[in-house]
Amino acid sequence: MSDNLPDLFSHNRHWASQMERDRPGFFTSLVKQQTPKYMWIGCSDSRVPANQITGLEPGEVFVHRNVANIVVHSDLNALSAIQFAVERLKVQHIMVVGHYGCSGVQAAMEGARIGIADNWLRHIQDVRDRHRVLLESVPPGSRADALCELNVAEQVVNVAVSTVMVDAWSRGQDVSIHGWAFGVHDGLLQDLGLTADNTKPLETTYKACVQRIRYKWTGNGNGNGNGNGNGHAAQQNAEVTKEA
Numbered sequence: 001m002s003d004n005l006p007d008l009f010s011h012n013r014h015w016a017s018q019m020e021r022d023r024p025g026f027f028t029s030l031v032k033q034q035t036p037k038y039m040w041i042g043c044s045d046s047r048v049p050a051n052q053i054t055g056l057e058p059g060e061v062f063v064h065r066n067v068a069n070i071v072v073h074s075d076l077n078a079l080s081a082i083q084f085a086v087e088r089l090k091v092q093h094i095m096v097v098g099h100y101g102c103s104g105v106q107a108a109m110e111g112a113r114i115g116i117a118d119n120w121l122r123h124i125q126d127v128r129d130r131h132r133v134l135l136e137s138v139p140p141g142s143r144a145d146a147l148c149e150l151n152v153a154e155q156v157v158n159v160a161v162s163t164v165m166v167d168a169w170s171r172g173q174d175v176s177i178h179g180w181a182f183g184v185h186d187g188l189l190q191d192l193g194l195t196a197d198n199t200k201p202l203e204t205t206y207k208a209c210v211q212r213i214r215y216k217w218t219g220n221g222n223g224n225g226n227g228n229g230n231g232h233a234a235q236q237n238a239e240v241t242k243e244a
């Protein structure tokens with residue numbers, strides 16, 4: 001692994017010439033337009049690079065990453081990226097991708113003090129608190145990974161209830177949101193089975209996903225699928241269902 005900045009430029013020149021050799025005209029066609037079908041919302045973690053994991057090339061996936069893949073209703077950066085992807089690029093799929101072993105999720109779960117990031121990770125702690133009953137029934141060693149999946153479920157809902165998606169679905173645009181988790185330990189992606197689109201009530205799929213997460217980590221399939229029964233996400237979903 002390189003720790004020398006000039007090496008990065010050397011690698012870049014090698015990569016560019018290799019690409020042009022393998023695919024003559026590749027960069028010329030990239031200049032004309034980007035038409036990705038996919039938007040990836042993932043963690044900034046250096047071990048989770050969207051293109052390599054999915055085998056996608058430049059031009060094929062529009063990427064937004066932040067610490068612990070959080071979508072906050074007032075985050076103009078994330079909302080602008082989602083709007084650009086949906087309204088200008090017309091992506092067909094938005095993947096919210098968490099990953100096991102996420103240090104942001106771990107820090108939030110433990111209440112570790114980092115600095116200004118504590119305020120960002122407070123959103124994860126809100127997810128933790130919303131699903132406290134579920135998480136307390138998960139073996140301690142697996143709680144962070146369970147919280148990683150619950151966080152993905154909540155962020156899928158946050159994307160789905162954004163004005164961008166409500167507007168897109170109300171005009172009949174074909175775009176769906178998916179919740180995935182990546183295993184740093186084995187390199188594999190998992191579909192958490194939470195797909196939001198304009199064909200079925202989000203509340204139902206959200207609750208079913210939480211139920212599956214509960215069963216996966218606790219072996220207990222009982223419950224209302226909403227952690228403590230008071231999750232705000234389900235209430236938001238009801239609004240989406242009405243509006244969509």
Ligand SMILES: [Zn+2]
Nearest residue numbers: 043045102103
């Ligand atoms: Zn992470």
